């Protein structure tokens with residue numbers, strides 16, 4: 071594989087990496103931390119701030135635009151794999167057709183559900199106007215309520231009518247915004263339907279708000295020769311097909327995708343519970359858990375696609391007051407929420423590519439354990455200044471575990 075303009079970035083010191091980033095982005099200074107006083111305003115019963123490593127994934131070109139992508143993650147080899155994948159994949163094409171949230175108002179105690187539904191449908195425009203009145207600032211931005219529909223639901227105990235509201239939250243995640251609207255609609259809905267509202271809340275399931283990342287790779291980008299590249303492409307296709315028939319494998323395949331996406335979600339201060347719930351519910355939409363990405367050979371190209379609902383925000387929530395998240399958004403060039411979802415999806419595809427390629431070629435342990443070696447040394451008591459020297463000896467060992475790490479560390483200390 072040819073060098074990229076970021077080749078060897080990982081060999082620089084931390085200060086040199088920051089200098090290179092600042093030079094590239096026009097930013098200045100250090101990366102700000104979250105002050106404890108701010109943290110105290112964010113959640114309850116605060117006693118400290120919990121830190122995670124923040125690293126930079128490089129080599130990303132998304133829709134012809136270069137990105138340096140900060141990722142917050144505790145697992146070794148994830149950022150290396152993202153950078154490695156991005157280097158091989160080249161330009162990743164990404165699109166998002168729409169970004170809407172769905173909220174639901176669940177109505178019970180209805181003596182005649184078809185009649186209640188007909189009355190509510192008659193008043194649909196009036197209900198949409200009430201919904202808009204509760205989200206005027208979002209409407210002014212071009213977003214807000216889009217549609218209302220009703221569906222009958224039942225279990226063995228009871229029958230319900232569910233009102234589904236779709237809502238465009240613009241650059242926010244929109245949970246608070248839509249919940250305010252939904253609660254504002256409860257009383258009018260009860261009056262029209264003569265029922266009782268059981269609850270009103272946004273849904274974290276959204277099968278229509280999808281982001282799609284796609285790549286098409288000539289075989290020669292995958293191996294040292296066209297023939298080796300073709301072989302690797304075939305193995306990757308088989309791995310992708312296998313994930314469709316075995317939920318054990320599909321779950322791990324998707325974990326590999328989320329390695330990348332979660333790193334971006336956390337770094338940008340977004341709600342990880344919401345993105346995880348949404349992604350895995352989408353993976354299970356056919357009634358059995360499926361891989362979120364597919365890889366297949368099309369006319370001597372390896373074609374990869376990842377499709378995922380990602381309710382990301384660049385304003386509102388806690389990210390507005392988190393200085394590190396704000397700095398990360400600066401590094402990304404102040405994207406819109408839609409652009410941020412596209413960036414995260416591209417990272418997910420590159421991450422998945424690297425993991426699957428490693429699995430069907432060298433195996434995961436070769437690359438992963440080299441990076442895990444640093445953690446092993448820390449676990450057995452190596453000081454940070456010792457780690458970079460001892461790690462070279464540890465990776466030369468035929469096997470690696472904490473016992474071996476301890477022996478190598480003792481040997482190093484004995485030589486000094």
Ligand SMILES: CC(C)(COP(=O)([O-])OP(=O)([O-])OC[C@H]1O[C@@H](n2cnc3c(N)ncnc32)[C@H](O)[C@@H]1OP(=O)([O-])[O-])[C@@H](O)C(=O)NCCC(=O)NCCSC(=O)C[C@@](C)(O)CC(=O)[O-]
Pocket residue numbers: 072073074076077078079080129145146147148149150151152153154155157322323324325326327329421424425426428429434436437438441
């Ligand atoms: C680990 C690599 C990248 C090595 O891969 P390699 O081919 O030995 O690496 P290389 O030395 O040829 O370097 C290639 C590029 O990787 C990056 N790179 C290389 N080394 C570093 C480093 N130290 N720090 C930062 N970046 C690094 C860097 O961008 C470099 O480009 P260069 O700078 O040379 O032009 C490869 O083996 C790989 O991608 N493995 C996959 C690792 C992975 O997915 N880890 C996640 C944890 S496992 C898991 O949780 C998910 C899984 C696997 O179960 C999912 C699934 O089953 O599908």
Ligand SMILES: NC(=O)C1=CN([C@@H]2O[C@H](COP(=O)(O)OP(=O)(O)OC[C@H]3O[C@@H](n4cnc5c(N)ncnc54)[C@H](O)[C@@H]3O)[C@@H](O)[C@H]2O)C=CC1
Pocket residue numbers: 207208211239240241242243244245246247248249272273274341344383385386387388
């Ligand atoms: N089930 C779930 O996922 C739930 C999540 N939450 C939480 O809700 C929070 C997110 O709610 P939000 O309503 O997004 O946050 P929010 O309440 O901060 O609202 C967004 C704010 O940003 C303003 N804004 C400025 N510029 C904007 C732009 N360009 N586009 C959109 N809004 C703009 C809006 O006017 C609004 O005041 C997160 O902390 C999330 O964890 C809350 C309840 C349930």
